[in-house]
Amino acid sequence: MVRRWGPIDLDDDLRIRPATGDDVVDVAGVHAAAWGRDGPSPADLARAIDLLQRPHPTFEPGDMTVVEERATGRLLSVQHLSIHRWTYGGVGIDVGEIEHVSTVPDARRGGLVRAQTELMHRWASERGLVATVINGIPWLYTKFGYELSLEKWWGPSVSADELPVAPIPVNLRPANSPEDLDVVARAYAHGAAELLVAYERNAPHWRYENVRSDDNPWRRDLLVAEVDHEPIGFALAVPEDRFDEIRQVDALELLPGVEWRAHLPGLLDGLLRTTERAEPIEGLNLGWLGRGHPAERAHPDLLTLAPHTRRGAWYVRVPDPVGFLQAVAPALERRLADSNLSGAKGTLRIQQWDGTSVAIDYDRSEIHVRPWQPRDMFDGDLRVAGGLLAQIVLGYRSVEQLYESHVYRITATQAASEAVPVLFPTGRSHILPVY
Ligand SMILES: CC(C)(COP(=O)(O)OP(=O)(O)OC[C@H]1O[C@@H](n2cnc3c(N)ncnc32)[C@H](O)[C@@H]1OP(=O)(O)O)[C@@H](O)C(=O)NCCC(=O)NCCS
Known part of the structure; x- marks a missing residue:
């Protein structure tokens, strides 16, 4: 189903609109200009053709945004959202990936990528995507709430x-x-x-x-x-x-x-x-x-x-940790049932100093995830900031590793030290998207 949305004015001169099959050459031209090429290469054109003019299993044209100069029709910036299905401990979750982010040199630092990214975050939440991810250049995407949270390219x-x-x-x-x-x-x-x-x-x-x-x-x-x-x-x-x-x-x-x-x-x-x-x-x-x-x-x-x-690592943004953990609760329940905590009853309270805090109640092998309001900055069993929760939940880093690498951005009580490795073991993950 092709999603329909109309142009959105950014100001008197610029608007964001959905890309169409007619934009192939101009979209390829924006990518070429962004990477310092004189004009679109055959690779730039082929990528744009495959996305905009042919059926694609993870993308539809309405999910590519272009920023256009209203007076001239010139394209200044482009990016798109692909929809992927991941499994987390065997449980399926829907994830969006923002890709092919480019702004032509003379329009940079004008907030064009920020505006398109915010729009895509809105789409992601409307469509129930529990995370968005980016396979992107170093550092930039931390600006938009992303943290490097899953290994990528570490192979031999x-x-x-x-x-x-x-x-x-x-x-x-x-x-x-x-x-x-x-x-x-x-x-x-x-x-x-x-x-x-x-x-x-x-x-x-x-x-x-x-x-x-x-x-x-x-x-x-x-x-x-x-x-x-x-x-x-x-x-x-x-x-x-x-x-x-x-x-x-x-x-x-x-x-x-x-x-x-x-x-x-x-x-x-x-x-x-x-x-x-x-x-x-x-x-x-x-x-x-x-x-x-x-x-x-x-x-x-x-x-x-x-x-x-x-x-490298994947940039991951989990805007609603309660929703994410509710979606993967069956996987957490399996981990609990297989652990020495099975039969135990308790609550793991996770305070995110800069985000939504969450409580995970466990009772034998049942898990209930709910939003939680800490009393003060010391409240909770696990206290984290700066996107570290995604690293723990995705099994990318243990609490001990984060203690070493992110001093003063994480603290954990004894209760958390027991429950976190059971619920969120570290281990191998591998993401091979269809581009
Ligand atoms: C990186 C790129 C896409 C940014 O596009 P843009 O339209 O200029 O981005 P925005 O103006 O929306 O900036 C977004 C944020 O990133 C910051 N930013 C952008 N480029 C930056 C740079 N070169 N250095 C430092 N900060 C930068 C902006 O300050 C802004 O943050 P703020 O909103 O807190 O001020 C653009 O420079 C580009 O096309 N580069 C070459 C291609 C590329 O690297 N693409 C990304 C591939 S993953």
């Missing part, structure tokens, strides 16, 4: 020189048929089952991997991995014609029961051994896989975390 790399001869050869071929895509979906779901927070991918998402425009920078090779013509898993990697020396691999998963240790060298070899390239590949960048992926656990000798690998 592999050097072609160091790869041993694979004991089991693995063949990689395009995943095209419904049967292939079923293998991909099953292997992905198997990998996601061990994650705290994961991106839920459905059949249209996998089909979309095969239909992006050739020049779209998000085009990937979706590959089924086989041994003796039997599928063992899949890989999602930058296509052979699209990288220089290092090939980026976004996903690599095996079907249940397939051994990582035995098959990883063959998989890596398959990703390095390409057919279309004249030049050999120097190595693989598995950054998107994140830290602690089963491949890394099976072969820490092969996969190394280079000290200067690009690392």
Whole structure:
């Protein structure tokens, strides 16, 4: 369903309006200008075409805003909102992602991104999205209530020189048929089952991997991995014609029961051994896989975390922690039931010095989340500020880690030290959006 909304005047000269298919060249032009290119590149155009003129599984054109000069029709700024489904401890939650944020140089620092972001936050709340996230440049988005709260790009790399001869050869071929895509979906779901927070991918998402425009920078090779013509898993990697020396691999998963240790060298070899390239590949960048992926656990000798690998984190904004925790309460209840707190009755009161405070009542394996009003700044079991709550709730950091890194932005009582690790254990998460 395409959402309908009309132009909104920002002042006498400027207005925000929804982008349409007719804006492709101008939208691409804003991105090009924002990044200092002379005019839209084929990649700028392909991205805009795929978003605005073709069906997309996580985006519809009404969710792209453009800021336009009313007198001339010139576009000055653009960004868009995609809708994703994540799982939190196995429970589905809807999340928005603000993407492709650009303002042309001569219109910067005029509040254009702020105005569009505030509009998208309003949409997010109207549509019941429990969080919005941004895969964005350092620091800027803290201005809009975001905190770096989920790991991104921490995965290892592999050097072609160091790869041993694979004991089991693995063949990689395009995943095209419904049967292939079923293998991909099953292997992905198997990998996601061990994650705290994961991106839920459905059949249209996998089909979309095969239909992006050739020049779209998000085009990937979706590959089924086989041994003796039997599928063992899949890989999602930058296509052979699209990288220089290092090939980026976004996903690599095996079907249940397939051994990582035995098959990883063959998989890596398959990703390095390409057919279309004249030049050999120097190595693989598995950054998107994140830290602690089963491949890394099976072969820490092969996969190394280079000290200067690009690392990052997702900016996350959870404007209504009560709503968020209510949405994921079934996951909290499962954690409680599996813990030494099962059978106990209590309340974890979380004071957010700069936001909504919340109480979590637990009774045996039942959870009730409610807003809570602290008496003073010392009230509560866990007291946090500055977006730290999202880091704890998403399992990105423990209270102890935050004590070390954010002195004076967090305090916890003994009761919190017992309940928080049960309700919010730290662990691996992996978000692989469909762009
Ligand atoms: C980053 C960018 C999108 C900001 O757009 P903009 O329309 O100038 O942003 P706004 O005027 O709405 O500013 C939003 C906030 O960020 C601050 N800000 C923006 N650019 C900044 C900069 N370069 N340095 C410091 N602060 C900056 C503003 O002061 C403002 O904060 P305030 O409302 O508290 O004053 C724009 O500079 C750009 O297109 N840069 C190149 C492309 C890019 O980096 N895109 C982001 C990819 S994730």
